[in-house]
Amino acid sequence: MTQSLVRLNADFPIPIHVQIKEQLKLLIGVGHLQPGEMLPPAAQLADQLQVNRNTINAVYTQLRDEGLVHMQKGRGTSIADKSAITAFRMRQQSLYDHAKTIMTEAQQLPFSLDELMLASIAYGHLFLSQSQKEARWLLVECHEHDHPFYRRKIEEIIGQPIQVAYLENHSDVHSALQDADQIVTTVNHADEVKELAARYHKSVLIIGANAQTSTLLEIARLEAGRSVGFVCLGKKGGEWMAGRVLEAGIEQIQHMTAGFVDEHSLQQIIHASDLLYASAAVYDQLLALAPDKTRLYPMLLEQSSEALLKEASNLLAP
Template sequence: MEHSGPLFTIDPDSPLPLHIQIKEQIKWLIGKDLLKPGDSLPSTNQLAEQLSINRNTIQSVYTQLKEDGLLLMQKGRGTQVAGEAQIARFKAANPHFAFVERIIGEAHQAELPIRDLLLSGFAYIQLFGQKEKHLPRYLFIECKASSCIFYLDEVRRLTSSEIRTIDISSLSDEAFMQAIHEADVIVTRSDLAEKMKKIADDAGKTVITVGSTRDVPLLLNMIRRS
């Protein structure tokens, strides 16, 4: 992607630290497809010069986003947006960009001061918006076999946790990845274990295979804690 002007802007008077401003702008551009998989970002020296800030600030942002799986940093090739699979997972786990865009548009139409609105929203979350205790969300994948159904019934009987069952063949790839990201614990058959663990590891999720006796105590312990 070619950029005719500065890619980012910063506000020295903002209550947000500079590195947060830049990091969130990169995430926004990726989330809205303005930065696409494989697109190159300015070098740390270039961006530091454009924004008149310390190069180490840019380096820190790029490193954090690399650790989050959104950027690739390769010697001789610079910094690029990660591949399609990583970005698809990011979008599935962060569906809020369009919602925020709509809210900001409505605020502009109502001639509300955007900064005051955002700061007030942050204060509201601190005062009243703290989440209640989170109950684990179980995702049962392709659980039609008798052993799988037994544990599904046990989870339903012993816990009030959120439970979802899916059939892979009935979902698009995007819907499947969104279901993975929304779950805390993924339960599936042992014959699907290798495939699901690779996907779950990339998403940072726990996988339990109910056809494996070593995983049965783990599932039962998780049920008791919920």
């Protein structure tokens, strides 16, 4: 990676970490950074940009939370898998096309691009009414479940981006709850999120998911006593996956669960299992570690949840 990967303007009144994150997102969105490509180590990029290493770590963490990169202890930070990046590029293509057109036209005007952007922000804040803006949707989840799946499905249904706040980050959750027009969480955290939202006199949409029927049938056909591992972002996510199998009455297997971020438990489950079922969020990475054992565990949003989201989206439409 060269020093020109990201370019900062210390005089521009947008925080440095936002400049770094948005430029990296742009490089991913327009294809300059490809799925699987490694980003510079935080210390290296921080040295190139002359910023604190914690700033780069925070940016990488935010990109991970948005599903755009993978962070693996001892292995560095890489661009996410092709399916996640393709979906991101599809969402962002129109935005980047408009930005390119506006910037190209603005170069012919008698003022700088920085002046144009600042004036546009000021104008939007002052004169564009709230009714013309999209409703602010918020998904509250944890880092252990397959939150990229829920985010992706919600955005497909409501037709706009949704902010994600993670219960592990208490201050971020409270700030996001205050600003949200519509709050969504999963059955995994329904009671906790409803209690938090009640402090701000707001209601919560509760959505749920199931395992794909064909996958459950596949597991049901396994020989008795086979060792099957279920792997998600965190152990709780793996336990959810195994729980759907047990709910379906499939009890002939010996199941184990692990989170991909727990390297010790992950290695144990890889060696001890005959088969591994991975959520979409970790499938590509687990497949690389155990190609002969790994299978995808597809999830489906419940039909009732889809209906709730569609109804809420229609009610909030400007």
